[in-house]
Structures are given as structure tokens and as C-alpha cells.
Amino acid sequence: MERQVQRLRQAFRSGRSRPLRFRMQQLEALKRMVQEREKDILSAIAADLSKSELNAYSHEVITILGEIDFMLANLPELASAKPAKKNLLTMLDEAYVQPEPLGVVLIIGAWNYPFVLIMQPLVGAIAAGNAAIVKPSELSENTAKILAKLLPQYLDQDLYSVVNGGVSETTELLKQRFDHILYTGNTAVGKIVMEAAAKHLTPVTLELGGKSPCYIDRDCDLDIACRRITWGKYMNCGQTCIAPDYVLCEASLQDRIVQKIKETVKDFYGENIKESPDYERIINLRHFKRLQSLLEGQKIAFGGETDEVTRYIAPTILTDVDPNSKVMQEEIFGPILPIVSVKNVDEAINFINDREKPLALYIFSHNNKLIKRVIDETSSGGVTGNDVIMHFTVNSLPFGGVGASGMGAYHGKYSFDTFSHQRPCLLKGLKGESVNKLRYPPNSQSKIGWAKFFLLKQFSRGGLVMLMVACLAVAAAMIVKKYQALPRGNALLASLAVHRLRWSSKHS
């Protein structure tokens, strides 16, 4: 493992991954891979999650194609130096922030969207000019295998590599030194990743989870709300980090909500849900059993059927759920929707705030003020109002958690930034030393005044005009006469002295 990381580091050090053209070639190769090998990719995802290939395409592949196109279109702008505002002392200098690659990054994926959660970060890492190791989840075996097979066929094998394996391989990998680690998964392992990263002072992005609350106000379009919630909750059989985990609403709404979701489920998946090609299965037996245990002792208003052989769990709704019961203690990550009654929005807000900050938060209401209030008085990674999931799809919005739901963010420009070091650069010349003399010892009170003026003066329009006039005068003098250090310095100082007197009168 160490040798593999070393190899990538050597390749990175050669500088090959830095030119924009190279990065774009790699991204185009990825795009070709996704398009040419679509069938293989889709059947791998479909096999892992019992998902139809159509769904695999719309859930995962589309996102990646979109992300690659975004990077290809925006890379020159993203990678360019951004000029920074200057103060007087640096007026004639170049000041900018230059994005640079970090080096060798590690991307650890999760099993629920096994393709997207490796590829989307990878696109960002490549765009930012890094070398990368990806470690797909071993639980989504087929996708892990296909990534290991395809990525080396399309990407530069010295800079990008796939490592597969279980806990022991991942542990070994985490002992190595990386320049950034992006991990998608659960809280417990998130802590382990950060602890391992601490040994090397490696910055991390942790995309974790939590229980994403969904508050349904009595003043909302209940039909639409239930339709949207049904879609977001049961997609991928509930195995989505930003699925609405549980519903909070007034008791009087419960029955109607159950009814409407029941109807929607029928619309979406038909009478015999098991036969619907659009309804997935639980990833493995362990999670199946875990979810089954969450149903114990609960009031099942709808659904609840399970079949161990196919790891099928029906779309299920629980009502009158006790906040202290097991189903309300952990992220569900399955097709079970508890409804917890609250008296009003105040209670809902308190309920949410008594718990860990979630990855996503949802509010359904016609009342925009109420939505704003819930946002103002709670915290979460992201929010969608009057819908679910959708904030994920806007790639001008950063996607990430806060508190126990994670740290850092990515998607689009944020991926690029996550995998870059934004390096501030100030380029001065070797001339102009007379001005510098103000800062050198031996010091005096007047020097202090000057130093403060130069360092701290904020630029106002009037000041800019004055300085430009002074500079023009100096430039004119320079053109007419040969360069002479002394007069030039004095002229500049004189104009600045006047300017400073005006500034000093405001700041003592």
C-alpha cells in the first residue's frame, strides 16, 4: 500500500497532472468511459442495489456526466489566479490567490450510490490537478469490481488508482499519508478517518449522515408534500443519506398523510410492489435485520412486510412513534417512515434542536415566513423547502454536513476548492526601497503613524483618485526624464503625506 501511494506521489511530483490540458484530457476520458461502458456500469449498480438500469442511470450516471461537463466548461476559470484587493503599500504589486493541487488524495466511497460517491469526488480531484486513490465500498461489490476494471483503462495509471478491500485494507490505507481525504459514510467510521488523518495533519471532508427531519405544516399542499416525500423517502429503498428520515407534524394530520402516501406508493410502484422494477432492495442481510428490528413494537400504519430471501422491505409508515424508541435513535437508512406528533412548529423546532445537526432538513408549508423561521432557528447541512433531496442537484450549492453530519462540502466549484490549496501570492519588485525605510528601525512615533497608514488604509474612491494622479505625475516625470530614485520616492511620499493627513484626522 505504501509503495502504491509512493508511486502516485512520484507521478504527482513530476508535475504531469498540473497542466489544464492534461486534466481536461483525463476528464474527457472519464466521460468516454461512462458513455462507452454504460451498460457494464449500469448492470453493476443494478446488481448491487437490485435497481433497474433505468434508475441506475437517472440516479447516478446523469449526475456524473453533468459534473464532468461542468468541470470541462469551468476549469480554466476555476484554476485561474484570482486578484485580491490591495492596500497602499502593495498598490503597485501583484496580489492574487492561486489555486494549486494538494498532491495525492484519498476518496472513500459508500455503498448506497456506489458509482456517484466515488466518481463525483474523483472528478473534483482530477480537475484540481491531484493524483488520487479511490476506495469503493466493499458492500457494493459489483460496482467496486467494475471501477477497478474500467478506471485504469481510461485514466493515467500512474496518477489514479483503485484499491479494493474490506476493513483491514482500508485501515492499512488510512495509515498512509495523503494530502486530503474525502470520506462518505457513517459517523463512527468518520471519527476513525479523522483520527487517522490527524497523525499526518491531513485535512478531511467527511460526508456523514444523521436523521434528516421533515416538518409538515398544517398549512401546506398536503397532496404535493406527500407525493414528494414518498419519492424521496422510498427512492433507493430509503438508502439515501438525505432521505427524509422521519416526519414531524400535528397529530391531526397523521391519518391524512398516511392515506396520501399510501396512494402515492400505489401510483409509483403498483399493487404488487415486489414486482415493480422501480423498487429496490436492502443492500445486505445485516442491514435487513437491523431494519426489521426497528419495526418491533411499532404501530405500523402501512406496509411492514418483509422477505428475507430477497431482502425486501415494503414501503412502511409508523405512526404515534415514541421519540425514545429505537427507530428514532439511529439513522434509519431504509424504507421506514416514522411520524412523530408535535403540537406546533415550536415543538418541532425544539425537537430538531435537541438532536444532532442533520445532513438535510425539510419543511413543507405555504407560509414562507414559517419556513424562514425554521431555517433561522435550526441548523443542518442543507435545506430544501417544499420538496426533498433537490438541494443536492443544484451544483452551485455546496453539499456537506455540519456537526455530526459532517464537515466540508463538495459538488461543482466546491469540489474543485476542496481539493485545492488556495495560495495567496504577493509579488513585489526590488525597487521602491525608500518607502520601505519607513518600516525599518530605528523606530520613531512618526514612523508608527506612517506604518499604520500604509498597512491599514482601506481604499476609498477619493484616495484612489489621488493616488492615481500622483502615479500619473510620477509616470510622466519618468517618461520625460531618466529614472531617478530620489525625486520619485519624494513625489510619492509627498502625495501620500497629504492623503495620510486626511486619513489621520479620522483615525487617531
Add this chain to the structure above:
Amino acid sequence: MDSFEDTLRQLREAFNTGRTRPAEFRAAQLQGLGRFLRDNKQQLQEALAQDLHKSTFESEVSEIAISQAEVDLALRNLRSWMKDEKVSKNLATQLDSAFIRKEPFGLVLIIVPWNYPLNLTLVPLVGAIAAGNCVVLKPSETSKAIEKILAEVLPRYLDQSCFAVVLGGPQETGQLLEHRFDYIFYTGNAYVGKIVMAAAAKHLTPITLELGGKNPCYVDDNCNAQIVANRVAWFRYFNAGQTCVAPDYILCSQEMQEQLVPALQNAITRFYGDNPQTSPNLGRIINQKHFKRLQGLLGCGRVAIGGQSDESDLYIAPTVLVDVQETEPVMQEEIFGPILPVVTVKNLDEAIDFINRREKPLSLYAFSKRSQVIKQVLARTSSGGFCGNDGFMHMTLSSLPFGGVGSSGMGRYHGKFSFDTFSNQRACLLRSPGMEKINDLRYPPYSRRNLRLLLVAMEERSCSCTLL
């Protein structure tokens, strides 16, 4: 449990009441910080002189004025920084409201070192308060005079239900770190940085680590040696070298060294006189431990300038060492003192290799008449920040982010970057209940036809990505 538990609980409760959120509250706190600096300027200067023998010039310029400037900048920009940041939308969300909400994290811990004890307290504090957090401040126990003022005087200027100062040494800090914070901002060394990050990992607390390293200073041939010497000397011996962004060592050719050394002597004499120990403009080493450490480094290479030391005064003369080997102790650790080793290299390539063999530094300096040389150094190395043809001037521009990379740190701050560092960037999408017909395309039963329609619609507007 321990003495911190109550304090932290109270601060958290205060945060949960929403007290720190309104702009008026934050502005009032920031104004309090401004008054603290103005009312206590004299005492602060005296304390800095006591702790580090800082001259009035250095105190004013590198501690008080910089802190004041950050307070003023935050006050001027607070409301605009706090505003929701609107973002561009894709086709599916055209009629919706999409923005990034900046929110406080909650309870923030700021751990401060001893070398710029006022600056490195106030600048992060301004950011944390402006962003609406409650703050626990842990000043350095090593800069005792400032620690006292921060503990006894500063709280009077702030709302004490939302701000607390916690005192102690490594043991107390370790205990403090066992508690849960919502953000930790640490300035110091890499060794403790790792401990802070490991502690933060237990609670999944995001962090900023402002660490250090050996900041290389490459000097090209054909430079005006005196100008280079002036600049390098000033930044090296400022605060007796106890600056995380000071040029740590010089890389240059043998010929350049021969010009630089006399020029450095010239600069040192001009700045500090013939007997620098009597100059009011030169600082002292913070304590015995560091003094002894630095004294040990004086034996490396050959002393070309300075080399004197006086334990009773914690004084070390502005020193230049030559004939230094890469393996010697002075090239193994961050010097953090008024000692400047010169390492000779044959050419630019050798210098760049030398730099890249080592950990990424916090700052990197290159002096050259030729801009291609500067650009080459920039392109072929990495560092937290970079300044061409000067010392740490890039730090004085609050429009530039300040932070490290690799073992010199993670995260950044100053100006607006401070505000962003202490804020959670919360992605918000507010949709209308309408437009359900379009949403219908995303619902099961999935069909190729619906998918095709969606894709066609997206292609026309070159929509970036979707999960429909």
C-alpha cells in the same frame, strides 16, 4: 466533573437562546473589542514589552493596529457578510430560491500562542464573534502579562454569558479538549496540532490549524544585495525571530552569499546599532526553555554575524550562520529565533529540489530581478503563502487568505475569510409547491420516455446536473 463543564454548559445555553445571532449584538461585541484596544493601549504595550521586550513600534504595527483593523473591517462589512448568498440555478429549479445561509457553528474554542499574543487572540476572535458564535478563549500561559490582561480586562468589554477565558497549561488544555466544541481554532506547532486534531476527531469537530515550518527564502543571483538584506533582516529579526512566517533560512549561490553577508551586517547595524543588546527595537526570547534551545543552534555551521547570547536577559544577537549542512539541528526544526542560516545551492533547480524535499512551509520567499525566476519558484513549489521580493507582507492584506498547507496547517482566515471559517455554509433551496407537472417526470414508474424528455430539456439549457 471538571472546572470547565459549567462554563461550557452556560455558554452553550446562551448560544441556544439565539442571543449571539442578531447583527446588533455582534456589532456591539466587536465595538467592545475596539474599545478594549483603545482603552488599554498603554497596558497592552507594557505587557507586550514585559513578555517579549516588544518595542512600541512592533506592538503598534504587528499587534494593536492589526487587531484594530480587523475589528473595523468586520464592523464595516458585518451585514454584507451575514447576507444569504444567492447562487445560480439549473433548469429544474429556475423558479425557486437558492442561496447559501451563513450560520454560526455554536461554541468555538480559540487556542492562542505566545509570540503575537494579542494579534493571534483578537483576529480569530473577531471572526468568531462576527460569525455569531460563543467563544472560549485559551490564551498562552507562556506570555504571562498579556494572559493576565486577557483574563481580567477583556471579558469586561464583552457579554460574559457568551464569552469566557480559560487559563492553564498543557494539562488543562488537554482536559479542555476532551469537551465537545463546534469549532476549534488552534495556532501553534505541528506536534500539538496533531493532538488538537485527534481530540477534535472524537467529537467530529471541524478545525483550523495555523501551524508553522521552515520558511525558505531563495535569493537569486544579480539581486541588489543590500535591498534584499534590508528586507530579509527586518522580517527575520522582527519580534526576535519569533514569527511563524519569518524567513527561516536563505538559499542562495556561494557568490550571492558573499554579497549578502556584509549587506546583512550593514542592515543589522543600521537597525539595531553596534550593540544590538542595547537597542530598544530588538525583542527578547520568550523564556528560558526557548533561549536554551536557540543557544544550542548557535553551534551549527559557522557564525558569520552575531552569535552572542545573554541568559540573564534572554537575549540572542541577530545572527547569521554560514556553511550550514542540511543535517544540522538548525536545519531540522523551525528556528523561531533571531538566527538566519544561509545554505548554498548551485542553482535554482537545486534550490527548488531542496525546498520540495521538505515539508510544505507556511510561507515561501523568493528574491529575484527576473519575474520568470519568481514565477518558476511559484509554479514548482507549494506553501501556505508566497511573497516575491519581500517578507511577510502578504499577511498584511486582509483580502488574501492566511493559512498553511500540509504540515504547516489547514484552513485559513483574516478579513472575510475569518467570517467564513467560523460559519457553517448551509445550502438552501426553497421550492414552490407548484410546477408539479414537471416533477411528475421524475416519479416512478420510470420510463424511458420520461427520461428522454428530461434529458432533452436539460440539454437545451446545458443544465449541469440533476438527480431526477
